[in-house]
Amino acid sequence: MGQGKTVQRSLRSEVEHHLKERGYTLTKLGEITGINQGVLSDIFNRTPSRAMTIGHLDALAVAFNQAPGWLYDLYVTECIVEGKVSRSRVVPYLVRCAEIGRQDCIELIVPILLDNQKNLSILFSVAEKLFTNGKRQESIPFYQLVIESEKDSHCDRFVMSQYRLFRAVQGGADSEKKWKAVICFHPYRNRLPENYQLDALLQLANVCFTLHNWKEVERYADELKELATVIYNEEIQRWEIDGVRGILETECHLVVYYGQGFLLKGLALQLQERYEEAISYVQAYAELGWFEFRDDLAEMEIEKFRGWAKANNYTLNLLMGRTELLSEYVNHLANNPPEILAGMFTIMETANRFGLSVDDIVERFSKEIACFQDYKDPFSLTRHLHFRYHLAIYQLDKGRVAEGITETLRCLALASKMMEQEKFQSCVAMFWKYRHSASDQQIDEFQNILEGRNK
Incomplete structure (x- = not known):
């Protein structure tokens, strides 16, 4: 077939096809989409035609019962006309592509943008909009493009991209990635x-x-x-x-x-x-x-700082041996439930350091301790890990081996999820020391954690 016979798809021809198929007038289409009829007329009837926004295209997709991202591969022609890039259209387009996962469309337009250094401001704007809208993971590739393509490492957008990239990586649980992000951003x-x-x-x-x-x-x-x-x-x-x-x-x-x-x-x-x-x-x-x-x-x-200072003064005095403050501290925790997690970490460490018996305190806060696993923020996870570790040592030192092994396994599982190598190794050593007293179920659980099957 000769080239002249090739049917060329275009954004408007596709939309017009669906208009005819459904028998919609522009008036009817305006009612369904909420787009002004005059705007629709300028898009489809004016010469040269009015440019379509990505918002218009999304509204048309809904009107024609199409999936999000419908005709996005053809929208590039609205963004770049005769080699000129329309910032007002390409930024929202790339933001929407990132939001709905249209990587194919991003790959269509990004190489064109990178032909001109001035267009890095567009990629930076896309990254910033995604970041500030809470789409931090989606913003990462755009910040990386700016970093890789920017020639001036002292310019504002390069430095800001380094900062945003550092912040965006912090949402995950991978400690190695977090540390690499710190190293990259530090300078x-x-x-x-x-x-x-x-x-x-x-x-x-x-x-x-x-x-x-x-x-x-x-x-x-x-x-x-x-x-x-x-x-x-x-x-x-x-x-x-x-x-x-x-x-x-x-x-x-x-x-x-x-x-x-x-x-x-x-x-x-x-x-x-x-x-x-x-x-x-x-x-x-x-x-x-x-x-x-x-x-x-x-x-x-x-x-808040006043309250934290009071709690941390108790903590430091207890750890330095002023154990007569323990009952006072316990009452303080009872009156300030949000501090119980950090407080129980302190109490267990103090008990192990000075050979105290704190069974009554563990019992008193047993309901709160049962909820420690619900905490997800990094600071609470760290405190929970340390609490479990010291509780395991406490139980083993008291001769309650079965309970000690149970707490060791809880700590081991938590260390595994947090990728906390030091505590993981300590718990493995602790379990190994008491392995002959472990039940078959505990041995199986230990093996599952080592093999990563506890996630």
């Missing part, structure tokens, strides 16, 4: 605008906390304290000189970054058993009422 953290630097340092410290990399938590917590202090002092000076306060857009109130710097530093020191040092950091966030520019949100955050 660029200080190139961000100050408001993003605050968020970045807080996230870096939090990620390293969940990875149990206490030295890195210290590093980023120190940087966060320093930066928050500098910004606070600049705000005070601006207020004193000009009588105005600068507007710094951040995810949290400035007092949060200041307090979290001290909180995270203290926690990192505590988990390295540097208790005396940790106490000074707890004192730094125990009372933040001196902080200027307080609003209702700030007051609420300051109250």
Whole structure:
């Protein structure tokens, strides 16, 4: 068949075919889709025809009972006409392609965009829209394209892409990926605008906390304290000189970054058993009422820090041997249920360290302990893991071997899911020591965890 006989598919010819097939007038189509009749007339009857938006195409797909993404492969002609790229159409198009998984369409248009360095701003805009709309995983390939194609590693969109990529990876459970993301982003953290630097340092410290990399938590917590202090002092000076306060857009109130710097530093020191040092950091966030520019949100955050400081003071004093505070701490936990998970971790560690019997406390909070498995956030998972580990040691030391093995297996399963290698190896060694006392069912469970069949 000669080339002249080839029937060429186009966006409008396909839509017009469905219009004729259903016998719809433009008036009827406008009623069904909600698209203005004059706009429809300009799209199909005007010369040159009016460009169709991706919203129009989606509305037409619904009107014709077609699946989402209908005719997306033909929409490229609306985005690029005579070599000119329409930013207003290509950005929403790529966003929708990413949202519904039309990778084939993305691959059609991206190589064309990459022919011109100026179009990197389009790919960055797509990534930003996806990220801010909560589609973080979908945003990753677009940030990667910007990073790979941008020639200036100091330009704003390159640095921001590095930051967003770091944030997008944190949603998963793969600790290796999280650590690689930290390493990749680390060199660029200080190139961000100050408001993003605050968020970045807080996230870096939090990620390293969940990875149990206490030295890195210290590093980023120190940087966060320093930066928050500098910004606070600049705000005070601006207020004193000009009588105005600068507007710094951040995810949290400035007092949060200041307090979290001290909180995270203290926690990192505590988990390295540097208790005396940790106490000074707890004192730094125990009372933040001196902080200027307080609003209702700030007051609420300051109250949170006050509560955390009280709990962490108990923790550090108990771990340093002031066991006479135990009953007082238990009553504190009973009055503050959200702190029970962290508190039971402290109590079990204290019991093992000083040879205490805490059976009555474990029984008292048995209902809450049964719910620890429902926690999903990284900080709670870390505390749950440590609690199970210390409870296993406690039960074994008390001669309750069957219960100790059960807790060891719970800890082992949790360490496996969290990819926490150190605790995983410790639990394997602990189980192996008591393997001759394990039941057949416990041995089977141990084998299943080792082989990854417990997920």
